[in-house]
Amino acid sequence: MPVPIEQLRALLGADKVSTSPSVLAAHGRDENFPDVRPPCAVAYAERRDDIVAVLAWCREHQIPVIPFGAGSSLEGALVPYDPDVAVLSLDLSRMSAVLSIEPENFVALVEPGVTRTALNTALRHTGLFFPVDPGADASLGGMAATNASGTTTVRYGGMRQNTLALEVVLANGDVLQLGRPVRKTSSGYDLKDVFIGSSGTLGVISKLWVRLHPVAEHIHTLRVVFPTVQAAAAAAYLIMSSALPVARLELLDEYAIRSINRYLGRSYPEAPALFVEFHSSTAAAINAEVALAEELARDAGAVDIACAQSQAERTAQWEARHHVYWALVNAHPNHIYTTTDTAVPLAQFPALIDAAQRMLQELDLAGSILGHVGDGNFHTIIAMQPGDDRAQRYVEYLNQRALALGGTVTGEHGIGLLKRKYMHAEHGAALDWMRQIKALFDPDNLLNPGKIV
Numbered sequence: 001m002p003v004p005i006e007q008l009r010a011l012l013g014a015d016k017v018s019t020s021p022s023v024l025a026a027h028g029r030d031e032n033f034p035d036v037r038p039p040c041a042v043a044y045a046e047r048r049d050d051i052v053a054v055l056a057w058c059r060e061h062q063i064p065v066i067p068f069g070a071g072s073s074l075e076g077a078l079v080p081y082d083p084d085v086a087v088l089s090l091d092l093s094r095m096s097a098v099l100s101i102e103p104e105n106f107v108a109l110v111e112p113g114v115t116r117t118a119l120n121t122a123l124r125h126t127g128l129f130f131p132v133d134p135g136a137d138a139s140l141g142g143m144a145a146t147n148a149s150g151t152t153t154v155r156y157g158g159m160r161q162n163t164l165a166l167e168v169v170l171a172n173g174d175v176l177q178l179g180r181p182v183r184k185t186s187s188g189y190d191l192k193d194v195f196i197g198s199s200g201t202l203g204v205i206s207k208l209w210v211r212l213h214p215v216a217e218h219i220h221t222l223r224v225v226f227p228t229v230q231a232a233a234a235a236a237y238l239i240m241s242s243a244l245p246v247a248r249l250e251l252l253d254e255y256a257i258r259s260i261n262r263y264l265g266r267s268y269p270e271a272p273a274l275f276v277e278f279h280s281s282t283a284a285a286i287n288a289e290v291a292l293a294e295e296l297a298r299d300a301g302a303v304d305i306a307c308a309q310s311q312a313e314r315t316a317q318w319e320a321r322h323h324v325y326w327a328l329v330n331a332h333p334n335h336i337y338t339t340t341d342t343a344v345p346l347a348q349f350p351a352l353i354d355a356a357q358r359m360l361q362e363l364d365l366a367g368s369i370l371g372h373v374g375d376g377n378f379h380t381i382i383a384m385q386p387g388d389d390r391a392q393r394y395v396e397y398l399n400q401r402a403l404a405l406g407g408t409v410t411g412e413h414g415i416g417l418l419k420r421k422y423m424h425a426e427h428g429a430a431l432d433w434m435r436q437i438k439a440l441f442d443p444d445n446l447l448n449p450g451k452i453v
């Protein structure tokens with residue numbers, strides 16, 4: 001049956017519906033899903049009523065709909081499940097207003113299309129910041145929908161900890177506020193946390209109340225160099241188990257550092273490294289914390305420790321960390337990429353890093369190990385030619401090892417289409433209850449169908 005796009009145009013206004021092939025292609029792909037599966041149209045919401053109208057149109061014509069934030073997610077979260085079924089993409093990027101900032105309450109109210117950098121720009125004169133920083137400049141709606149995290153999560157938490165309340169539009173058109181903008185509540189079932197990480201399968205996020213944090217008075221950023229990735233992982237564990245209040249603790253292997261040097265013109269020593277940062281309100285506290293971290297790193301075999309001397313050097317170091325994916329992609333033109341996202345209990349982390357490193361060597365793969373080691377979460381980014389099954393063997397091996405160590409196959413990217421096959425192994429009988437939750441909120445299975453459950 002033809003999809004009545006003209007009716008949707010009449011409903012929303014012509015400038016809010018696109019069928020341009022390049023726009024469609026950009027809404028049906030991501031960095032690690034192998035195919036592009038364009039939706040039949042893209043509808044742009046500019047206000048909550050547009051979301052309500054689009055969902056009513058989808059219900060009437062039984063057209064599945066995939067919410068779209070900034071399009072930076074992985075695992076096929078935005079890619080239609082069945083390439084032969086027409087699907088609408090609902091783009092929220094035009095809902096990009098910071099509605100209010102309450103510095104006295106450490107809270108901001110934002111529309112879902114506000115990006116993390118736009119929010120931090122709006123906050124720049126307040127002495128406050130929003131900490132969650134996935135590598136891409138993602139939207140806050142998309143970040144909540146994937147329970148995103150980043151380099152500062154080890155200290156400040158990820159999206160679940162930093163989202164106080166949500167406004168959502170359900171498939172049936174109901175608008176709900178989930179949670180209250182307070183730091184704690186014991187009231188009722190926590191539906192806010194059910195929606196965080198739900199990847200647009202339960203409802204469309206139309207507003208978020210997010211938590212803000214004071215910018216630290218004192219910041220120290222270190223680059224600690226190790227002879228092996230295993231020594232770097234052991235040092236990361238020592239730092240975490242000493243209960244030091246580290247604000248960022250990131251691992252980059254030699255391959256990642258070499259790629260950064262070429263891509264960004266840096267001259268970092270080409271060896272595995274930890275990028276570490278401390279935030280504190282007093283100089284005495286931060287000096288003591290840094291001294292202990294340096295001692296622990298040396299005990300684990302660190303061969304060089306460099307401290308950023310200025311804000312510019314700090315920014316440059318974290319810019320390098322945030323660009324590492326693109327640096328690796330740039331190092332292997334004409335390849336495709338696969339990315340792992342395992343997270344394990346902290347004490348198991350060095351063992352999983354060791355297993356990952358050995359397996360990369362055994363399979364002779366061009367892969368780089370890096371990630372948020374303070375949270376026990378790391379990625380392997382593997383360049384490969386289409387049809388090379390060694391990368392899939394590696395991914396399967398690593399995911400199974402992570403599960404066997406009591407961990408998860410996805411610390412932050414989400415399940416999407418690519419990791420659905422691990423859901424039963426990870427959740428057992430709880431998966432059936434997740435399916436029942438999905439059916440309760442979306443009985444016609446119209447919201448991002450085929451994802452997660």
Ligand SMILES: Cc1cc2nc3c(=O)[nH]c(=O)nc-3n(C[C@H](O)[C@H](O)[C@H](O)COP(=O)(O)OP(=O)(O)OC[C@H]3O[C@@H](n4cnc5c(N)ncnc54)[C@H](O)[C@@H]3O)c2cc1C
Pocket residue numbers: 031066067068069070071072073074077078092112133134135136137138139140141142143144145146147148149150151199200201203204205206325326412413448
């Ligand atoms: C180079 C690179 C580095 C990355 N690094 C990290 C990292 O460090 N940490 C991390 O967590 N992720 C990382 N990611 C993944 C990505 O940035 C995150 O998943 C991010 O949260 C996606 O946000 P988005 O706005 O791009 O969402 P999109 O990609 O647009 O959407 C993601 C999912 O959320 C749903 N969705 C979007 N908006 C809404 C809404 N308003 N309501 C309901 N559902 C919605 C979509 O349907 C989709 O299922 C990285 C990606 C890249 C390309």
